[in-house]
Structures are given as C-alpha cells and as structure tokens.
Amino acid sequence: MDSIDHRILDLLRLNARSGYGDIGAVVGLSASAVKRRVDRLVATGVIRAFTIQVDPEIEGKSTEAYVELFCRGTVAPAELKRILSAVPEVIDAGTVTGSADAIVRMRSRDIPSLEMALERVRVAPNVDHTRSAIVLSRLVHRSMD
Structure with missing residues (x-):
C-alpha cells in the first residue's frame, strides 16, 4: 500500500458511496485507476466490507x-x-x-x-x-x- 491507497481508504471511510471519479479528483487519478486500486484493496482483504452507520438513537439505543x-x-x-x-x-x-x-x-x-x-x-x-x-x-x- 502506498500513500494514495491510504488516502483512498480515508475518503471511503468518510463516505463509502463516493464515486471513483470524485475520489480520483482528490487523489490525482482517473476514475478507472481508482477502481482498480479499490478492487485490489478488496481482493487482498484490506477492505473487508462497505457498510453504513445508523444513528443509534434512531434505532432506539440511546x-x-x-x-x-x-x-x-x-x-x-x-x-x-x-x-x-x-x-x-x-x-x-x-x-x-x-x-x-x-x-x-x-x-x-x-x-x-x-x-x-x-x-x-x-x-x-x-x-x-x-x-x-x-x-x-x-x-x-x-x-x-
């Protein structure tokens, strides 16, 4: 993993629904290059899952x-x-x-x-x-x- 991979992970942590083009604009890569990197991060187990976070109070667990x-x-x-x-x-x-x-x-x-x-x-x-x-x-x- 290099610094670009780490930056991609940081951006995905903030919003797992970010588009590859949006991420690429921040890290200086094309959308397809970001997709290849994300696919590699998933395949190697660095990224284990894409998920959502729900406000616990909305779920009644305050x-x-x-x-x-x-x-x-x-x-x-x-x-x-x-x-x-x-x-x-x-x-x-x-x-x-x-x-x-x-x-x-x-x-x-x-x-x-x-x-x-x-x-x-x-x-x-x-x-x-x-x-x-x-x-x-x-x-x-x-x-x-």
Missing part, C-alpha cells in the same frame, strides 16, 4: 456504557467471547491489561434495559463482577474498522 468485566480465575478469551456474544446489547469487547479481564461497550434502549443486559453478563459462571460507566456525551468517534 443509552451507552463502558463496562469493565472481572472474572474468577483464568478465563480463556474464547469463553469470554461466547458469554458476551449471547448479549445483543454488547457492541464491542476486548480483553485488556490491568485489573479488569475485559472492557465491554454496550448500547441499550434505556437504563432498565442496560441493567437487564448487565445482569445477563454478571450471571455467567466465570464472571465475578462488573464496573460500569454510562456515557453522558460522545466527544470523538472515529471508525477504524
């Missing part, structure tokens, strides 16, 4: 929280993935360093539904406890997927 997950003993990441995948309100999760075993991002309709989702996580056999922080306002969001 309550967001970050949750630290603490487990009893050692729990394999695959087991955490199994537990968390069963809770639809979990939209992102990863194992982390530090005292928590994982950080989980959740979205729900409201506080009572968030509490019910948290309870589904807490009752899993290997989960000891959680610590939650509810998001009051989103300051920066960059999609890096």
